[in-house]
Amino acid sequence: MDFFSNFLQQKVPKSGKELPVYYRKALCVSEILLIAYFFVCFFFYPLFLDVWIWFPLGFAAVTGAALWLTKNRGVRENLLIYALLTGGWVFWNIEAFGWSCGVQHMLTLMVVFLFFNIYEKPLIKIACFIVILAYRIGLFSWSLQHTAVYTMDRATNTFYQTINTVGFFVMLAAMCIIFSTSIQDTERQLRIRNQTLYKEAGTDPLTGLPNRRAMIEAIEKFCKANPEESFAVAIADIDFFKNVNDTYGHNCGDYTLVKLTELFTEHSGGRYSVCRWGGEEFCFFMPGANIDDAGVIMHDVNFAVERMRLEFEGNEITITITIGVEECDFSSPLEDLLKRADEKLYMGKNSGRNKVVV
Numbered sequence: 001m002d003f004f005s006n007f008l009q010q011k012v013p014k015s016g017k018e019l020p021v022y023y024r025k026a027l028c029v030s031e032i033l034l035i036a037y038f039f040v041c042f043f044f045y046p047l048f049l050d051v052w053i054w055f056p057l058g059f060a061a062v063t064g065a066a067l068w069l070t071k072n073r074g075v076r077e078n079l080l081i082y083a084l085l086t087g088g089w090v091f092w093n094i095e096a097f098g099w100s101c102g103v104q105h106m107l108t109l110m111v112v113f114l115f116f117n118i119y120e121k122p123l124i125k126i127a128c129f130i131v132i133l134a135y136r137i138g139l140f141s142w143s144l145q146h147t148a149v150y151t152m153d154r155a156t157n158t159f160y161q162t163i164n165t166v167g168f169f170v171m172l173a174a175m176c177i178i179f180s181t182s183i184q185d186t187e188r189q190l191r192i193r194n195q196t197l198y199k200e201a202g203t204d205p206l207t208g209l210p211n212r213r214a215m216i217e218a219i220e221k222f223c224k225a226n227p228e229e230s231f232a233v234a235i236a237d238i239d240f241f242k243n244v245n246d247t248y249g250h251n252c253g254d255y256t257l258v259k260l261t262e263l264f265t266e267h268s269g270g271r272y273s274v275c276r277w278g279g280e281e282f283c284f285f286m287p288g289a290n291i292d293d294a295g296v297i298m299h300d301v302n303f304a305v306e307r308m309r310l311e312f313e314g315n316e317i318t319i320t321i322t323i324g325v326e327e328c329d330f331s332s333p334l335e336d337l338l339k340r341a342d343e344k345l346y347m348g349k350n351s352g353r354n355k356v357v358v
Contacts (some may be wrong), residue, residue: 008123022182023117024070027078029174031067035060042212042331044163048156053096061090075119083110087135092166094139100147102161105168107136109175116179162213169255182262187209193198204276206254207261214276219334222287228330232294235341236301236323239353241280244317253280256319267304271297283338284323295358298323300354320354 040054061135066081073081086106093103114120114128127239152160202214210218224230238244238260245253257280264274277283284301286294302323324344326337344357 020118020247022178023075026116026175026178027082028067028069028111029112029178029340030082030171031063031070033167033171033174035067037171038063038168039161040163043327044352048159049150049152050121051150055092055096059085065345069279070320075117079113082113086110091139094143095146097152097157099140099143100139100157100161101152102164104136104162107132109167109171112172112175112179123261133335136346148154157313170326192298207250208259209282210273210275212275212283213276214335215273215277215285218273219285222285223328226287229288230290230328230330231351232286232289232291232325232327233337234294234298234325234356235277235338235345236284236321237345237349238280238281239320239349240320248312248317252315252317253310256310256317259308260305262317263304263308264301267301288295289327291358293327294325294327295356298325298356298358302354313348322348322353323356324348325356325358 003145030247038056042053044052045053045056057178062086066078066085069081070078086109090106093101097103110132111129114125114132117125120128120129147356169300201212202217213218219231223231238256241253241256244256257276260282261274261276268274272284272286273287275283284298286297288316289297305319305321308319310319322345324341324347326341326344328337332340348357
């Protein structure tokens, strides 16, 4: 019941003049196959019934016109043309050869096109499906009360049923391949797009580093997967970064952040991951490290930054950073660990900067 309820509540986009690409392709392929099928039927009749019947050529001509119209009409118009073609062909065959010719299966093609049409409301689809079903039942009842115009022997009837069955399944398979391929491509593109958006949402646009949200997720994921393994976090802040912006401009400030990011990345050696925490702050995550290990790593980072020389528009710039380090105690929430690392950072700021506080 939930499935049926969700189907009825589907949102329908507004139908434009142009057919969706996948729908146009399915219609075109189906109509091309129909034309080939009509020609096979046209040559079948004189060979097995000793009579020329011209109706298949008429249907082939109308199908050819419908094929041209496929590029010049909307979804509803093309679906109506296809329905009239298929319904008319089924009716003529049952009138000419009786119910046993097996052509009534062609009505299933109309149902497939109907339910893959994203521009029709669910209630309209159901109503059209009921009409198609009623048409098929009506044709069966009608065939019981009328004698076929042409009589086929058992072998001829079997062969004609085979032609109709093969034609129907070839067209059905072609439609299913096109529709399923379109759905799979759409799903794949949507998945790639979602992955891209997720990555962009967790990436700092200036430095390309993970942002605060992504870093927290990474640490929480590590803790969940390794509940008994130690780790350390550190928060670093550029000393007197405001002076860099005020003296050399914000472009120089951005340049400094980018170069600092490059240094952190090159210096990592797999010992830590780093993110842009916000503004001129960076957060380091050191899995498997205790407070002593983390202190050594951060002292190395601090020393590397102090030695780094930057050149911007002919100006040589030196910077330093202050870092606060905290170790996991297996009891405090991550928020508290980060808060304590931040407090140590400001202890370092207040006691002279350019240092690591563990």
